[in-house]
Structures are given as structure tokens and as C-alpha cells.
Amino acid sequence: MPDPIDILLEGCRRGNPAAQRALYERLSYQLMGVCLRYCPSRAEAEDALQLTFVKVFTRLDQFRGQGPFEAWARRIAVTTSLNLWHQHQQRGPHTEYEEAADLHHPDGTPFDQLSAEDVVRLMSQLPPGYRTVLNLYAIEGYSHAEIGELLGISENTSKSQLSRARRLLEERLLLQAHTPHYND
Known part of the structure; x- marks a missing residue:
């Protein structure tokens, strides 16, 4: 019997909106946690999460099944969040945090x-x-x-x-x- 994630991924590859929504609902909480660890604000973490899913959906053909899909998506979230963090740093001084x-x-x-x-x-x-x-x-x-x-x-x-x-x-x-x- 195929893994449920494999069924979702096949639906996403075909552009099925219900499969895309189900994959988003399955991974968004976990990936938001990743984005929050690297982004300086919740708003930027939400942007990073959305960009992560855009990349996941547009790069599904690059997932080769060499490990869990969740790990592959997590790496995209880390990279995307780090890229946004670099852009944030280039815009100027960061906001100071409370002590x-x-x-x-x-x-x-x-x-x-x-x-x-x-x-x-x-x-x-x-x-x-x-x-x-x-x-x-x-x-x-x-x-x-x-x-x-x-x-x-x-x-x-x-x-x-x-x-x-x-x-x-x-x-x-x-x-x-x-x-x-x-x-x-």
C-alpha cells in the first residue's frame, strides 16, 4: 500500500488543488516553526513559509525520494528563511530585542x-x-x-x-x- 504522502505528492505533481491544500495543511505547522527560528518577525516567517511552499510545489520534480519528503521540505524552509534573513540584514540595522x-x-x-x-x-x-x-x-x-x-x-x-x-x-x-x- 502506498504511503499517504506519496499519494499527496502525485496529486501535487498533477496540479491538483485539493492535494496541494492537504500537503500544506500537513506540513505548514512544522515548517512555520522552522521559519520562526530564522526570521526576525512573525510576518517575515509567514512570508518565508509561503515562499517555501511555492518552491516545494514548483520543485517537486527535484525530490528524488532519497529520504523523507518532510526533511526535503524542511531544508527548503531553512534555506528560504536564511535568504530572507540575509535580505533583512542588508536593509539595515536589526531591531533590538528586549533584555x-x-x-x-x-x-x-x-x-x-x-x-x-x-x-x-x-x-x-x-x-x-x-x-x-x-x-x-x-x-x-x-x-x-x-x-x-x-x-x-x-x-x-x-x-x-x-x-x-x-x-x-x-x-x-x-x-x-x-x-x-x-x-x-
């Missing part, structure tokens, strides 16, 4: 009670270069050589950026842990 001290944490031991949302929020406050390398290495599983190629930096710069990202994230976690927050 970690402005974040609220629940009572108790903050490290034990950090939610995924808290971690994502703290990561989003890292400088864009650090955040991008951290995401590519720790979440997407790229090697430093691959990151260097994707971002146009050396392998050693990638390693350095990852080290600095981890150190800064640790400092912000400690800052959050030691900053008292009072109920208004």
Missing part, C-alpha cells in the same frame, strides 16, 4: 520550570547571527562546514558563533533565574 531581565518566570526554581516557550523566547533574543548558528547546529543538525557554506562564513566562525551563543544564552538563563519578578 532577558524583562521576562517573567514562575515561582520556584526557574531552570526546572522553564517552558519550551521560555527557551524559544530567550533564544529569539540572541543576536541574529548567534541564533542562526545555534538553530542550524543544535536544532537542525547541520555540521559547522555546512553552516559555513549556508551562511557564507568559515567553519571556525560557525564554531565561535555557536560557543558565544551558548554562553550568552546561559548568561540570560542565569539572569532570568536571579531577577525577582513581582505580581502587578
